[in-house]
Amino acid sequence: MQYERYLFRQYQRHFQRLEHSEMRGTPENLLVQQRSKRSEEPKAAKKTVKTVKVVATGYTAGYESTGKHPNHPQYGITYSGVKVRRDKDTVSTIAADLKIFPLGTILYIPGYGYGVVADKGSAIKGNKIDLYFATTKQVFKEWGKKEVEVQVIRKGDGKLTEAMLNKLGKAMEVSKEIPENVWDQAI
Structure with missing residues (x-):
C-alpha cells in the first residue's frame, strides 16, 4: 500500500511539473505527447556518487566543543536548529563548511556512517567536517582525526x-540505506 501511495505521489509530481505549453488539448493528446516526448529523451545515466577527500574530526555538545554548558538553553542545538544526534544505524548530525556542504547535505563517512550537515563550526573551513559524538571519550576512542574520502x-x-x-x-x-527519493519526500 505504501508503494502504491509513493507511485501516486510521483505521478502527481510529474504532471505538476509539466509546462503550461504542454497542457493543451485533450487527455488523449496529452498522453500521445508524453509518449513521443519520452521516446525522444535519452536514457538516464546511472546516478554517480561524488567522492570528496576531507579531514574529519569529532565534536560533542559540551563546553570543550561549543562553549555551552548543559544548562544553556541552546545546549545540543545545531546551527540548523535540530538537536545533535549520533545513531550508527541511521543518520547522525555533522558540522561542515556550509560553502562546501550546505545544510541538509547527506554524506556517507567510512567508519562513521551516514551524516547530515546540520551544524557549522568556527574551525571548520574548506574540506573539513566535524562528526558528532556524545562524549569526548568517544571522540578520541572511536575517531580522533582522520583524512577520509566521503561520498556525497x-x-x-x-x-x-x-x-x-x-x-x-x-x-x-526500514531500508538500511537511503532510498533515492526519500529526501524529496521529506521536503
Missing part, C-alpha cells in the same frame, strides 16, 4: 528541520 549522497539545499531529519532516519531504519 545528496547535496543539501540549505535547510534542515527536525521533521526532515526524523523522516530520513525512519526511512533508513
Whole structure:
C-alpha cells in the first residue's frame, strides 16, 4: 500500500511539473505527447556518487566543543536548529563548511556512517567536517582525526528541520540505506 501511495505521489509530481505549453488539448493528446516526448529523451545515466577527500574530526555538545554548558538553553542545538544526534544505524548530525556542504547535505563517512550537515563550526573551513559524538571519550576512542574520502549522497539545499531529519532516519531504519527519493519526500 505504501508503494502504491509513493507511485501516486510521483505521478502527481510529474504532471505538476509539466509546462503550461504542454497542457493543451485533450487527455488523449496529452498522453500521445508524453509518449513521443519520452521516446525522444535519452536514457538516464546511472546516478554517480561524488567522492570528496576531507579531514574529519569529532565534536560533542559540551563546553570543550561549543562553549555551552548543559544548562544553556541552546545546549545540543545545531546551527540548523535540530538537536545533535549520533545513531550508527541511521543518520547522525555533522558540522561542515556550509560553502562546501550546505545544510541538509547527506554524506556517507567510512567508519562513521551516514551524516547530515546540520551544524557549522568556527574551525571548520574548506574540506573539513566535524562528526558528532556524545562524549569526548568517544571522540578520541572511536575517531580522533582522520583524512577520509566521503561520498556525497545528496547535496543539501540549505535547510534542515527536525521533521526532515526524523523522516530520513525512519526511512533508513526500514531500508538500511537511503532510498533515492526519500529526501524529496521529506521536503
